[in-house]
Amino acid sequence: MSISANPSTTVTSKVHDSIEEVALLDSVNDDHDDVIVEMKDPMDSAAFLTLLRKSLTTWRMQGKKSIWIKLHIKLANLIEAAVKEGFWYHHAEPNYLMLVRWLLDTEHTIPANASHRVRVGAFVMNEKREILVVQEKNGILRGMWKFPTGVIEQGEDIHVGAMREIKEETGIDTEFVEILAFRQSHNAFFEKSDFFFMCMLRPLSRDICIQELEIEAAQWMPVEEYAAQPSVQNNDLFKYILDVSLARVDKLYAGLSPVHTRSVFSDTKDCFYLNSSDLNWPSRIGN
Amino acid sequence: MSISANPSTTVTSKVHDSIEEVALLDSVNDDHDDVIVEMKDPMDSAAFLTLLRKSLTTWRMQGKKSIWIKLHIKLANLIEAAVKEGFWYHHAEPNYLMLVRWLLDTEHTIPANASHRVRVGAFVMNEKREILVVQEKNGILRGMWKFPTGVIEQGEDIHVGAMREIKEETGIDTEFVEILAFRQSHNAFFEKSDFFFMCMLRPLSRDICIQELEIEAAQWMPVEEYAAQPSVQNNDLFKYILDVSLARVDKLYAGLSPVHTRSVFSDTKDCFYLNSSDLNWPSRIGN
Numbered sequence: 315m316s317i318s319a320n321p322s323t324t325v326t327s328k329v330h331d332s333i334e335e336v337a338l339l340d341s342v343n344d345d346h347d348d349v350i351v352e353m354k355d356p357m358d359s360a361a362f363l364t365l366l367r368k369s370l371t372t373w374r375m376q377g378k379k380s381i382w383i384k385l386h387i388k389l390a391n392l393i394e395a396a397v398k399e400g401f402w403y404h405h406a407e408p409n410y411l412m413l414v415r416w417l418l419d420t421e422h423t424i425p426a427n428a429s430h431r432v433r434v435g436a437f438v439m440n441e442k443r444e445i446l447v448v449q450e451k452n453g454i455l456r457g458m459w460k461f462p463t464g465v466i467e468q469g470e471d472i473h474v475g476a477m478r479e480i481k482e483e484t485g486i487d488t489e490f491v492e493i494l495a496f497r498q499s500h501n502a503f504f505e506k507s508d509f510f511f512m513c514m515l516r517p518l519s520r521d522i523c524i525q526e527l528e529i530e531a532a533q534w535m536p537v538e539e540y541a542a543q544p545s546v547q548n549n550d551l552f553k554y555i556l557d558v559s560l561a562r563v564d565k566l567y568a569g570l571s572p573v574h575t576r577s578v579f580s581d582t583k584d585c586f587y588l589n590s591s592d593l594n595w596p597s598r599i600g601n
Numbered sequence: 602m603s604i605s606a607n608p609s610t611t612v613t614s615k616v617h618d619s620i621e622e623v624a625l626l627d628s629v630n631d632d633h634d635d636v637i638v639e640m641k642d643p644m645d646s647a648a649f650l651t652l653l654r655k656s657l658t659t660w661r662m663q664g665k666k667s668i669w670i671k672l673h674i675k676l677a678n679l680i681e682a683a684v685k686e687g688f689w690y691h692h693a694e695p696n697y698l699m700l701v702r703w704l705l706d707t708e709h710t711i712p713a714n715a716s717h718r719v720r721v722g723a724f725v726m727n728e729k730r731e732i733l734v735v736q737e738k739n740g741i742l743r744g745m746w747k748f749p750t751g752v753i754e755q756g757e758d759i760h761v762g763a764m765r766e767i768k769e770e771t772g773i774d775t776e777f778v779e780i781l782a783f784r785q786s787h788n789a790f791f792e793k794s795d796f797f798f799m800c801m802l803r804p805l806s807r808d809i810c811i812q813e814l815e816i817e818a819a820q821w822m823p824v825e826e827y828a829a830q831p832s833v834q835n836n837d838l839f840k841y842i843l844d845v846s847l848a849r850v851d852k853l854y855a856g857l858s859p860v861h862t863r864s865v866f867s868d869t870k871d872c873f874y875l876n877s878s879d880l881n882w883p884s885r886i887g888n
Contacts, residue, residue, distance in 0.1 A: 406693035495875035
């Protein structure tokens with residue numbers, strides 16, 4: 315959501331047929347008749363409620379559609395007042411809660427909340443057909459030799475996150491090749507879903523240096539030795555992942571690789587992942 | 602996060618060297634030394650704070666790792682107390698806020714919040730090389746003839762969501778073929794990201810019946826007419842999408858199609874999307 319106007323604390327508005335200066339909550343307006351209030355400084359909840367009510371009256375007269383209030387966690391005392399004024403929760407991150415209210419009589423067009431977490435796994439094979447594997451210190455796969463995996467950070471492209479995770483966990487530099495396949499899982503944590511993008515990357519270095527906090531051990535392992543593990547043989551997902559990885563190395567299997575496109579949401583570039591092999595296009599993003 | 606034990610309100614615990622019955626918050630324990638408290642009924646915030654403190658003491662003695670509190674929006678009055686006791690926000694949905702606290706001295710291993718919204722677009726072409734296009738009533742693409750698009754619902758597979766959206770917007774029944782490509786965008790709404798999966802589907806019916814709330818008009822349009830629109834010609838994403846769609850129809854372009862795998866998170870099935878053409882596998886999911 316882009317923000318186009320400057321904050322303001324007062325507006326001249328017509329209330330009860332008289333022109334008066336009304337104190338309002340600090341806010342910015344974006345391009346879509348939305349109002350965004352970001353609260354960071356402590357405020358008494360009664361004072362907040364008074365300001366909020368006056369502000370809502372003004373915003374309604376101005377024809378605003380949706381009102382967003384971002385409350386820092388230090389301002390948890392103000393949530394109840396906002397809820398009483400018809401706000402509901404949109405999303406939350408560790409240090410803030412975003413509330414929203416729709417001011418029109420029509421059905422709201424407020425964007426859906428994020429529903430998926432994004433993780434990556436990495437198939438990295440060297441010229442001796444050894445693959446890069448790790449053992450994790452924690453988690454349900456502890457003790458198994460597995461591909462490096464990790465969570466994509468906020469605002470991070472999949473191919474960038476894959477290279478970063480490999481570097482962090484093993485110290486190996488890589489060049490991104492393709493997304494080979496991906497898995498969608500539901501109810502991964504509470505009611506939220508999970509994407510796991512299986513990526514192939516080319517190693518650019520050889521010496522392993524593990525991240526000791528999460529990783530117990532890492533090594534270059536002959537792919538046959540990896541494949542022979544019961545934990546791989548008894549898991550249909552791990553077998554599929556190995557099948558597509560080896561098909562990419564030994565056959566004509568093609569995955570999806572990134573090209574940049576202009577973003578519709580911001581000034582940054584988006585990544586469009588497509589089967590560039592089948593279109594005879596080279597990947598257009600440098601690594 | 603699976604839940605394996607029954608709720609309980611009291612435990613017998615050793616506090617101050619005496620055995621006493623302590624009233625605790627209703628909670629369930631999952632398989633991983635986590636405690637999940639779900640609050641639905643009104644409670645005074647002072648009473649909640651007292652119960653929460655006693656409960657935290659007990660859970661710490663029991664060696665619990667993480668404590669989750671799910672507060673219905675009607676219980677916004679309790680958030681401040683939880684924050685004062687060291688809880689932070691994990692995620693929120695319209696009618697609840699999930700708070701979490703880590704009880705150990707180690708770095709926490711709490712799962713990352715959802716970061717991406719998931720949308721789909723649909724390329725549906727009939728035997729006359731006409732494609733299914735719609736005009737939306739609202740939004741930045743109003744007035745343009747475009748592919749049907751929509752947001753994936755909570756817990757919905759991509760291929761299921763694509764068929765549902767086409768049916769809802771246009772009344773057309775379809776059979777899912779492949780994900781042709783996808784786009785990742787950042788800062789799509791506030792700091793959250795957006796996936797847009799471009800799908801190909803085969804039409805199984807012909808008569809259009811539009812959903813009047815969101816859709817102004819829908820039609821079967823010759824693909825050349827769609828391609829000639831300035832809004833397509835001037836947008837590199839729309840051109841890429843058209844290129845891969847036509848390459849899928851006219852050339853050997855292969856996208857990703859779903860197979861089912863056993864879920865690691867729940868008793869349901871996951872979907873693994875892979876290039877089954879290149880593996881010479883038929884798609885293994887019925888439509």
